[in-house]
Amino acid sequence: MLNFISSMLGYDWNTNFPAESDLHWVAQVYEYLGPILYAIMAVVGAAGVIYSIVLGVNLAKAEDQSKRDEAKKRLITTIIAVAVTVVLIIFFNELFPMIIKAVGGNNSGNLPNHKNTGFIHM
Secondary structure, eight states: HHHHHHHHHTTTSSOOOOGGGGGHHHHHHHHHHHHHHHHHHHHHHHHHHHHHHHHHHHHOOOOEEEHHHHHHHHHHHHHHHHHHHHHHHHHIIIHHHHHHHHHTTTTTSSEEETTTTTSOOO
């Protein structure tokens, strides 16, 4: 696994970090990644809220215990899925640039700054 990661990053564990030109493609991908992830978060959040409302109505209308249990399980699963999606998007928008800097990919500031472009940053 370590060999695969080192080959993808162009990093030799016995020498120094890769030159910033080795990771220029990461900066290009990250330039488009932030806005796309915010759009995905908005869509997933809206779909999760709508589906949770539908499941809540089904839970309230359920006549027997088995239907209540199934609606409750689906509601919990939906909440967990939305939470995991939000956490992953925040990870890629906040921690991913720090990881790239740690492996030497931002020596000259080649990663774009998305600090003021999202609705999470106030």
